[in-house]
Amino acid sequence: MPSDQGNGATRAGTSAVRLSHRDVDRARRALAGRVHRTPVVHSGQLTARYGVRLWMKAENLQRGGSFKLRGALLAVDRLVAAGSRGVLAQSTGNHAIAVALAAREHRIPAMLVLPSDASPVKVRRIREAGAEVVFAGKALAERAAAVLELRDRYGYEVVDPYEDPVVVAGQGTATAELIEQVSAEGGRLDAVVVPVGGGSAIAGACLAAHPHDVAVVGAEPEAVPALTAAMHAGKPVSVGGFYTIADGLRPDRIGDLPFELAHREVAAVVTVDERAIADAMRATLLHARLVVEPAAATALAGAVRYAEGRRIEVGVLLTGGNVEPDLLASLLAESRPTSTAGPSAGYIPWTDSLGGPQG
């Protein structure tokens, strides 16, 4: 673990340059036996459908239903070792579930700040883990303000989902495993594609991929292109709060630390529209037989877009699987609108075929 991580609100500019793939290695050792080594799944049907060789890291099968437990466990470990008697975090949902589970392991209270349009499944899972949920607006800035207020009121320590080097190193373990697992199976990754919300996944992927000849590619919804905008501006900027089906990717600004790591390392950032996200989610369900949430499907859609016209092997970080039953149903039932899937449900496309030959 880096030695300068402070209280989870560490500023980038100092810590990012000190982070390296060795921090990911250390994180892997600290997490051994505490998180699942999730499988890397192939799908001949998806390969045939999309014309690209895909290696999908199924973090939807991770404890807590997403890769976020990796970073949260390490961060909460450290805070408890330093004497914390309670933890606090803002999140669109999966980081909050992860912090709640980590806090439960240490038998300390957790308070999680979520947007008012958070996924109900995620809210329920946080509460099932025994933690408290506080709602604060829809924008990242509103949640951040609520966290500061609650920290002052309760004295809990903050587990930042994007700016904490420990969290970023922990999230990088998922990509490190993916690269290792593909290699062990005789594959040769040209690129790994990860979804971009607040940026912890892509920052971790940059650390993990650094010693390897593997391009890191970010995928984000056209509606909330936070990394694309930051790359153009040369710094993190808010892109506003447009709706995307990918609730986990709604943060409208990439974190400082993730941006500092990503802007030098990423090979490309691709944006995908809502139809492509829904199509990838349905294809993963019906052809790869995995339930993934829209954020994970965004990575698959981005991988397909990135691979167009190239003969490459692509790793895809399927980040999570905490998804509303109603959204799954609306993907399955032809264009049937649902109340919880939001305005984009009307755009959900249908494909005529179950894909090409499988193998």
Next chain:
Amino acid sequence: MPSDQGNGATRAGTSAVRLSHRDVDRARRALAGRVHRTPVVHSGQLTARYGVRLWMKAENLQRGGSFKLRGALLAVDRLVAAGSRGVLAQSTGNHAIAVALAAREHRIPAMLVLPSDASPVKVRRIREAGAEVVFAGKALAERAAAVLELRDRYGYEVVDPYEDPVVVAGQGTATAELIEQVSAEGGRLDAVVVPVGGGSAIAGACLAAHPHDVAVVGAEPEAVPALTAAMHAGKPVSVGGFYTIADGLRPDRIGDLPFELAHREVAAVVTVDERAIADAMRATLLHARLVVEPAAATALAGAVRYAEGRRIEVGVLLTGGNVEPDLLASLLAESRPTSTAGPSAGYIPWTDSLGGPQG
């Protein structure tokens, strides 16, 4: 491979006694690199929900969407080596997909006899693999008669899904891997639960489990209790063609060879009703984040029933994931009836909670 397998229509009574776990070992070597070593998946949420430690072998992620490719590859290998120029099989669907894929690998034609109420997804996948589908009634006897007629007409060799020792040994490799994978992760299986249709899965499981101290348990729908009836009668009997949501378990009579192997080895046979099958399928979808077909869910429901009141660790063979989108949708949308899910769709229950704490 056993040396006496003949043409796939081998009678039991001679071949069964010669089959052993060594045939499963040989099958594993012959299949190495040709089938996926599918992951064994844990689900803290399912463990909490059902109160039993479950290790689920995700053969829904297998090539062709089910464990059936294992036996079919070996059987078609052998037939091609003996000079076959085409293959023929009857099946409720998954064995047919597997034979179609195996035939495609060898570039020979395949003709598959399915019931008229076969899953449309399975029919489509057979055709996508380039094979021909022939429909014949709904009962096993009707398909068997059609196979004999087609064999005489076309001179194709038959790949029997239940009576062929090569197929049974191949199917056993799934259970052998499950036992090995759980052991490698420090688990200790008390039992493995497999669904019972024609019987190849449970016969293979009996072979694979024989050297280990692991009980083999069969799970079948109350509506089609072919193994239960055979155990009572002391021989395979037809139980009639009642409807079950588990299309893969609709064979109304267990095979002779599977029965000969199973009746001595199985520790128990549990039957589960349609509600329990649907509930297990929905739970697997929402909590374990895997798409499985009703036959696989029957194994999970059977495992839960078998484990009631015992403190045991149970392996579950999730045999396949070829399922109708409409059926998934009907499981997700409250009691919404669908045309393809059949009469039992009305019985599909809902649970109020997404389960207990996960971990």
